Amino acid sequence: MSVLKIKELLQFTSSDLKFHGEKITNAHRQQIRSGIDAEGRKFADYTPQYAKRKAAGKAAPNQISRQIDPPTLQLTGSMLNHWQLIDTKVGNEIKITYGIENQDQAKKIIAHSKGRFGKPSKKSRVTVRKDKARVVAAKQKVGPKTESAILNAFVQNITKNLKRLTNRPTIIRM
Numbered sequence: 001m002s003v004l005k006i007k008e009l010l011q012f013t014s015s016d017l018k019f020h021g022e023k024i025t026n027a028h029r030q031q032i033r034s035g036i037d038a039e040g041r042k043f044a045d046y047t048p049q050y051a052k053r054k055a056a057g058k059a060a061p062n063q064i065s066r067q068i069d070p071p072t073l074q075l076t077g078s079m080l081n082h083w084q085l086i087d088t089k090v091g092n093e094i095k096i097t098y099g100i101e102n103q104d105q106a107k108k109i110i111a112h113s114k115g116r117f118g119k120p121s122k123k124s125r126v127t128v129r130k131d132k133a134r135v136v137a138a139k140q141k142v143g144p145k146t147e148s149a150i151l152n153a154f155v156q157n158i159t160k161n162l163k164r165l166t167n168r169p170t171i172i173r174m
Contacts, residue, residue, distance in 0.1 A: 004162075004165055004166070004173075005173070006173070008165060009158050009161045009162065009165075010154070010157070010158065010161075011157075012090055012094050013090065014088065014090050016157055016160070017088040017089075017090055017094055018085070018088050020096070020156070020157070021085045021088045021096040021098065023149055023153065024096060024149045024150055024153060025083065025085045026149075027146050027148070028083070028136070028143070030145060031136075031143050031145035031146055032072065032073055032074075032083075033073075033074060033080065034072070035069075035070025035071055035072050036070075036143050036144065037134060037136065037143060038135045038136055038137050038138050038143050039135075039141060039143070040143055040144045042070045042071075043134040044071065044131065045132075046068055046132075047117075047127075047129075047132070050117075054066060054067075054075065055068050059075055060076055063075055063076055064076055064077045065077070073112060073134060073136075078105060079100065079105045079109060082101070082102045082105040082106075083099065083100055084098060084100075084101075085097075086098055086101060112134045113133060113136065114128075114130075114133060115129045115130040115131065115132050115133035115134075116128050117129065117132070
């Protein structure tokens, strides 16, 4: 019988972390597209005027989505298409960085999280509605689908390490 240390089981390689980082990034994007916020609740509904314009396909010239229930933060698809894995690091701690690096698209998601909507121009103004804020991640909260993807990354990596370290009955001491 083998005796393994928990540290050996939890060890990630750079390629493992990049692979799982992509899966976690995609899970978070899918969670947003399904209308779920960082707390695991449905995003706040669109205002009636915006919902009517979006459903009619008249909210933007290059609109791809008409879905209004649940709100998905997707009108043209541009913002979520920029949602990507940025960096991974393996060391004493593992680090996965993902999000939006494009400044224009990052401004949009920040505005969503603060409840600011619209573009400032001569014809329109920015509306601030804190009750309509749509937060995708905050204070170590990422939502249920993303949490599940993180858990799956650890489970798959532990399974891989167990297979690599031994193929006989094992005792794990913590």
